[in-house]
Amino acid sequence: MVRFKHRYLLLHLLFPTTLSNPLSDSNEEQQLPSAPTVNEAGLISLLRDSLSVNFGDVGAGEVGGSFGIKYLSPHTNILIIRVSREHYRTLWAALTLLRRIGGVEVIVRCLHVGGTIRKTQHAAIAYDRAEILEAAARRKRAERRRAKAVPLGDDVVEEMDEGTKNLLEQSEKELMEMEA
Template sequence: MVRFKNRWLLVEFIPYSKDGASIQSSDSSLSTKQIWSAVRDSVLSNFGDVGWGAVGSSLTVKYFSPTTNLSIIRVAREHHRIAWGAVTLLKALQGKPYIPNVIHVSGTIKQAQLAAITHNREAVARLRAQAKLPAMYQSTYDEYLDSSTKEIEALQD
């Protein structure tokens, strides 16, 4: 039996305004299907049918958080650079401008999960700082951290 080897991309989609001057708040209208179709369109437009043929069978979006705009994408190891390039060349999702930021690339889902949990903690700390809440303040952010950590840890290969 041959093992199918993957690469896991941890991607943050940062929303911004058209003039590029100010960053908007996150929009919860995105879903994993919309991210998958945007990456597919980006692969097709930038790498053509050959790129999609290489990446298409293995590309899946395993996780997306609308609160932090964090996504975990799985792709075959041999062609992960095509998917990585397609993600970084994205300019918009659902007609809204986003800047994709590939935070982490790993060979196992466990390392992607650990990086996602760490990034979520940092993102919540930034949100608390923007809201000028003390670090020990009990809020919905704590509930979000607990639920997102459980959801990320439940992901299976």
């Protein structure tokens, strides 16, 4: 019996047009375009196109059938891709060369490369938790700035609201339920 060996890539999709300026101290809300909704089928199609453009028919043929998206988070824009061990660097390069998703600029960051789904799940949970808590801290700072209660440099979140707790629990549950 032959065992197929895989690599799991934990990736973060950054949409620079949706990032706000952290040095801006104005109270007015900035109208920034929102991140496009990314679905698995569309992302796989974009990756295959990127492989074909950047590595030709041979690169697309080698990697094209050996990868799949295992997890995609709509909240933090992280995803886990499983690819054969021989071709993970080629897929990683194609991801790095990807510039647009849904007409919006994107930067793909590789956060973790692992040989087992379990280690990748733990890395994703840690990253998801950090991102959700940072978003809650930004929201809390914005509320305090509007109320003029706290200086700009205060990053402390004393207590989590129910929405943040639920989002953390839901994210961890989804990641741990993912099958290999």
